[in-house]
Amino acid sequence: MTAxxxxxxxxxxxxxxxxxxxxxxxxxxxxxxxxxIDETPCEPDKETACIAVLVLNADNDxxxxxxxxxxxxxxxxELTTPADGPATVAAPTVGRYTVTIDPATLPADxxxxxxxxxxxxxxAQSGGTARAAFRVxxxxxxPSTPTAGSGTTxxxxxxxxxxxxxEGVGAAPEGDAxxxxxxxxxxxxxxGSGLRFGLLLALASIGLNLVFGTTxxxxxxxxxxxxxxxxxxxxxxxxxxxxxxxGGLLTLAICxxxxxxxxxxxWRPLRKxxxxxxxxxxxxxxxxxxxxxxxxxxxxxxxxxxxxxNPQPLKLAGITLSTASWLSMVVALVCxxxxxxxxxxxxxxxxxxxxxxxxxxASATGIDPDKIIRIVWVMATxxxxxxxxxxxxxxxSFNWQLGVQLLLLMFAAVTLGGxxxxxxxxxxxxxxxxxxxxxxxxxxxxxxxxxxLVILILVLLFRPQGILGRRERIG
Amino acid sequence: xxxxxxxxxxxxxxxxxxxxxxxxxAAIGLNLHFGYTGLLNMxxxxxxxxxxxxxxxxxxxxxxxxxxxxxxxxxxxLFAIILGMPTLQLxxxxxxxxxISAAEIVRWFGRSTLxxxxxxxASGLQGRFYKEPFQELSFLPDGRFALGPFEYINTxxxxxxxxxxxxxxxxxxVLFVWLITRSPWGRVLKGIREDEDAVRALxxxxxxxxxxxxxxxxxxGALGGVIFALPAAIVPDSMGRTMTFFVWTILLLGGAATVFxxxxxxxxxxxxxxxxxxxxxxxxxxxxxxxxxxTTNVEQIGGMLVGVTLMLLVIFRPQGIFGNKKExxxxxx
Numbered sequence: 131m132t133a134x135x136x137x138x139x140x141x142x143x144x145x146x147x148x149x150x151x152x153x154x155x156x157x158x159x160x161x162x163x164x165x166x167i168d169e170t171p172c173e174p175d176k177e178t179a180c181i182a183v184l185v186l187n188a189d190n191d192x193x194x195x196x197x198x199x200x201x202x203x204x205x206x207x208e209l210t211t212p213a214d215g216p217a218t219v220a221a222p223t224v225g226r227y228t229v230t231i232d233p234a235t236l237p238a239d240x241x242x243x244x245x246x247x248x249x250x251x252x253x254a255q256s257g258g259t260a261r262a263a264f265r266v267x268x269x270x271x272x273p274s275t276p277t278a279g280s281g282t283t284x285x286x287x288x289x290x291x292x293x294x295x296x297e298g299v300g301a302a303p304e305g306d307a308x309x310x311x312x313x314x315x316x317x318x319x320x321x322g323s324g325l326r327f328g329l330l331l332a333l334a335s336i337g338l339n340l341v342f343g344t345t346x347x348x349x350x351x352x353x354x355x356x357x358x359x360x361x362x363x364x365x366x367x368x369x370x371x372x373x374x375x376x377g378g379l380l381t382l383a384i385c386x387x388x389x390x391x392x393x394x395x396x397w398r399p400l401r402k403x404x405x406x407x408x409x410x411x412x413x414x415x416x417x418x419x420x421x422x423x424x425x426x427x428x429x430x431x432x433x434x435x436x437x438x439x440n441p442q443p444l445k446l447a448g449i450t451l452s453t454a455s456w457l458s459m460v461v462a463l464v465c466x467x468x469x470x471x472x473x474x475x476x477x478x479x480x481x482x483x484x485x486x487x488x489x490x491x492a493s494a495t496g497i498d499p500d501k502i503i504r505i506v507w508v509m510a511t512x513x514x515x516x517x518x519x520x521x522x523x524x525x526x527s528f529n530w531q532l533g534v535q536l537l538l539l540m541f542a543a544v545t546l547g548g549x550x551x552x553x554x555x556x557x558x559x560x561x562x563x564x565x566x567x568x569x570x571x572x573x574x575x576x577x578x579x580x581x582x583l584v585i586l587i588l589v590l591l592f593r594p595q596g597i598l599g600r601r602e603r604i605g
Numbered sequence: 606x607x608x609x610x611x612x613x614x615x616x617x618x619x620x621x622x623x624x625x626x627x628x629x630x631a632a633i634g635l636n637l638h639f640g641y642t643g644l645l646n647m648x649x650x651x652x653x654x655x656x657x658x659x660x661x662x663x664x665x666x667x668x669x670x671x672x673x674x675x676x677x678x679x680x681x682x683l684f685a686i687i688l689g690m691p692t693l694q695l696x697x698x699x700x701x702x703x704x705i706s707a708a709e710i711v712r713w714f715g716r717s718t719l720x721x722x723x724x725x726x727a728s729g730l731q732g733r734f735y736k737e738p739f740q741e742l743s744f745l746p747d748g749r750f751a752l753g754p755f756e757y758i759n760t761x762x763x764x765x766x767x768x769x770x771x772x773x774x775x776x777x778x779v780l781f782v783w784l785i786t787r788s789p790w791g792r793v794l795k796g797i798r799e800d801e802d803a804v805r806a807l808x809x810x811x812x813x814x815x816x817x818x819x820x821x822x823x824x825x826g827a828l829g830g831v832i833f834a835l836p837a838a839i840v841p842d843s844m845g846r847t848m849t850f851f852v853w854t855i856l857l858l859g860g861a862a863t864v865f866x867x868x869x870x871x872x873x874x875x876x877x878x879x880x881x882x883x884x885x886x887x888x889x890x891x892x893x894x895x896x897x898x899x900t901t902n903v904e905q906i907g908g909m910l911v912g913v914t915l916m917l918l919v920i921f922r923p924q925g926i927f928g929n930k931k932e933x934x935x936x937x938x
Contacts, residue, residue, distance in 0.1 A: 348698045400920065408645065408697060412853065412919045415647075419850050419912030423905045534846055538709055541702045573719075580713045583706040590703060591691040 179224050179254035182216035183209060184263040185231065187240050192216075193266065197235040202227035202254075216261070221254035225438050229262040240266045255433070255527060315448065320567045322449030326524065328563020329462040332556045334517035335540040336469055337510025339555040342544070343486035344499075344506050345397070346407045350414045353537025354421035355511045359385050359518030360528050361425045364436050374437070374523070381519055382512055389511030392417075393504050401500075418534070426530045433527040436519070451524070458520035465513060466556055482506060535579060539566070542586035548596030557597060608887055614754045616880035621755070623763070625875045626771035627653075627833035631848075632856045632867030633778055634825030640861035640932075641786055642818040643798035645701040648688070649826050650848035651708025654715060654841060655680040656827025657834040662723050664735035670742060673735075674831065681827025684711075685820040693815045708849060715841035729840035732762060739835060740766065762836045771832045775868060778825055783864045785821075794818055795862075795932075847908075854915045860928025869927065882907045 181200050185193045196211045200219055209217035221227060229250045233242045242248065242264075252260035338352045362384050366377035396417070400410060437454065444453045473479040484492040485502045493499050521536075522528045539562055547558025562582050569581035589596060619625055631649050638644040659680035663673035688707055692700045714720065716727040724730065743766040745759040760766045785791050793814050796804040805811050830844070851874070859870020885903045898906065924930040 348702065396916075405920070409919055409923060411645075411698060411701065412857070413916050415850060415853070416912045416914075416916030416919065419847075419915065420909050421912075423908035423912065426905045426908075427902060535709075538706050541706065545699075545702065574717055576717045577713055577719065580710045583710050586706055587691065587703055590695065590699060594691075594695050594699065 179221040180218050180259040181221050181227055181229070181252055181254050182218045182259045182261045183211065183229055184216045184261065185211050185236075186263055186265055193237065193240055195235065196264075197232040198262075198264075199230045199232070200227055201230070218259070221260075224254050224435060226251055226253050227260070231264050236266055242266050255435070316571065317568070318448055319450065320571055321564060322447075322451060324564040324567035325560070326451060326455050326459050326563070327567055328560035329459050329466070330517045330521050330524070331536070331539060331543055331563055332559035333462045333465055333520075334514045334536065335543045335555045335559050336466065337506075337513045338540050339544045339547075339549065339551065340482070340486070340506045341510050342549055343551070344482065344489075344503050345401070345410075347397075347410050347414065348541075349510075350411065350537065351418040351421055352510070352514060352540065353533035353535070354418050354425065355385065355388070355514040355533075356518040356521070356536050356540075357425055357528070357530065357533030358388065358421065359515030360436065360522035360532060361429050361518075361530070362515070363519040363522055364429055364434050367436050368434070368438060378516075378519055382515055385515030386508050386512035389507040389509075390504065392511070393507040397503075397507070398500060401503075418537075422530060422533060425533070429530060431530065433529045435527050436522040455524035458524045461520060462517065465516065469509075469513070470553070470556075478502070478505060538586075539579060539582050542582045544596075545586055546589050546596055548598040551596075551598050554596055554598040608891070612880060612883045612887060615883055616876045618755055619875040619879045620872045621768055621772070622875065623767045623771045623832060623836045625871050626768070626775050627829050628852060628855055628875070629775050629868045629871035630771075630778060630829030630832055631826050631852045632829075632859070632871055633775070633782055634822040634829060635852055635856050636861060636863075636867050637782065637794075637818055637822035637825065639856065640863070640866075641791065641794045641798060642815060643697070644693075644815060644819060644822075645697045646704045646819070646822070647701040647849055647853075648704030648706075648708030649829075649852045650844050650846065651704065651711045652681045652684055652823045652826030653830030653833060653848065654708070654711050654839075654844040655684050656830030657839045657844065658715065658724060658730075659827065660831045661730045661735045661834055661839045664738055665730065670738040673738075674828075677827050677831045678824045681823040681825075681830075682820050684827075685823030686816070689816045689819040693812055693819065705846065705849070709846070712841045712845050724841070725839070727842065729838050729842075730834075732834075732836075732838045736762065736835070739770075764836075767836050771835065774828060774832060778828070779864060779868060782825075786864070790814075790817075798862075850915070851911065854911055854918070857915065857918050857923065857925050860925030862929070862932040863925075863927050866925060866927045870925065873926070878907060878911070881910065 183198045183200065185196045185198070187193055192211065192215070194211050198209050198211065198217060200207045200209065200221075202221070202225060207219045209219055211217045229252060231242070231248050233248060236242060250262040250264070252262050254260045334352075334356050337355075338349060341347055341349050341352070359381060362381040363377060366372050366380050367374055370377070372380065396413065397410070400413065442453045443450050444456055446456060471479075473483055481492065481497045482502050482505070484495070484497055485499050489499050492502075518532070521532070540559075543558035543562040544555045545558070546561055547554030547556065562585070565585055566578050566582050570578045573581065631653055634652065635646060635649050638646040656677040659677035660673045663676045664670070668676070684707070688700075688704055692703045715724045715729075718726055740760050743760040745766050747759060749756055749758050750765055757768070758764045786794070793804060793809055796807075796809075797811055797814055801811055804814075833844070855870040855874045856867055857870075858874055859866030859868070882903050885898060885906065886900050889898045889900050889903065918925065923933055
């Protein structure tokens, strides 16, 4: 597996180095990074959450010298709106904050309309600015609807900065890198993020590939198993307040049990009835829709976070990621190596590979395929949940759509690596991770997942069996 | 009782709603793919979205209604060719994975800021930018018309004119599909569904037939997208995977490989879906059920029930309500 990794990475870095040279002049004209001191406006980066408060009149003009209070938990700050921008403050932790306006400090001709709220609630998220805008003065609709914007670009008042949209997986804490000049450090940083993405994707997609290998089923509900890990983790760790280890283990146990239950309630009876694989695939689509809405019932429609405190940055080898991310990467790598050891060195692992090669022959040699497939389902759902949980922890926020978006990337990864081979899933995932994070440097970040899917289609065009797959599998 | 009547009327209104026609149209296209040829197209919403964009963008840039219709169909045809060329020689689930991914790519590009001036980005194209040429074609007099409890304006978004055009198109396409599936060409498609190798042994170019079926079904799907856009706006996020899965549920409910299955499936699906949601909402608002099911949960429970329905259908009655079990494409590859 390590054989073709370095060559491809070096090809990438050569390409990037060339691009860096082309873009070199741009670096010199790039403005110097602004240091973030308390007096200067809060600049959101991937570790900082900002809250901005605006007081506007009917003509969208800013009103200065209004006192507002931002409070949440045991944090409280009193701010005065400056003339040239919103009053900002860095939130100590992510989460909900209440912004209160002091109507007594408003200018006499710009009073709060009758019946308007003096309090707004915003949700601070790292990497973004949560905005609260009060509308005052004559000409504002009587029971004015003060807008509390958080993660929504729609209601941002006319102002240069926009808020990072909460849509999409993980909400890209790095922001839209394509707008910045390209330096080697950024490429290196993106490659680090790509490794994180790839390792978590690998952990999730190995299960998808094992299920495909042993049963022939392209399981469309696998993405939801991934999202279920994040969702159950959110409930146990964030809402029920368990420690991350207890909550994490409980999450794993619950999700692995869903695999066991699924196999005995749905997949095993269907196998016994010799239901064709295509029919099973559509059953898995039905299951995916069902689980998607179950997850929505569990966590609601918005973005949620598993850990509510701000992540601690940790710089290793020139790459800054949160400590939780580094830990997740280590756990994912250990698990992937563990699965590799399991498949090649243990009796059950070898039996798994035998079933995936030829179920009839395997059962003739005394292996019980049903038992093996049960183990595979438990492993697949368990590791998918672990990956989802760690995804939620290291990428910050997630929403109920996480599953299907990741599912397509997992399909891209296993197709690229080779459908049905465990090693292929690993190699393919690492590559897809790099593609997604590096393409962030060149194309708008809302299109970065599209790049991985374009690769999927190209692979099918030129090498449908994938990098490590065998020709006969594609039929 | 009055409340119950209101719910019933509202559900019955769904039977002739333009959206129902749009889904019926998309399901007819999917029926050509899956029911007759055995192709697993999991990206029908992508065809619909492209059709809607082709229609909407042509009209906003000043094209005529008929040109817009042609552009929409051309978009579906092109998409089908691009998808079909690399995948139709591979096993069925590759086509499924590629089509679902391609549909997502279309949606992501649509909602991206990249082509915002054309597509309107995530908030989409508002109906008022493209509806006028369509409504100018109406020959109905101004005013409203009531047929029993169903009263709509004659010409407008949610109007009789939209309904007449939508269901007229559906009727034309049903007739077309009925004719071509009875033709020698249609019999080859069914042959491919039953046994691809046997058809190949008879000297037919299976790949070309599959591509033709994909193109034809895709073009019908694009027309479905146009109908979907007529009464509403073109918002990429409302035309994603969920839409594809609903189209599949409709097709399997009505019965794959039948002429009227998709149409009746769509009518039954939307009437039942509306009945279930308004019913649950009424129960939640007026009775003790509200303690367990809040009105915000109704949509999610509705979606869950669609998923469960799809699973149960495929397991216990894969031929659907009107289908014939012998004519089922699941057994190939």
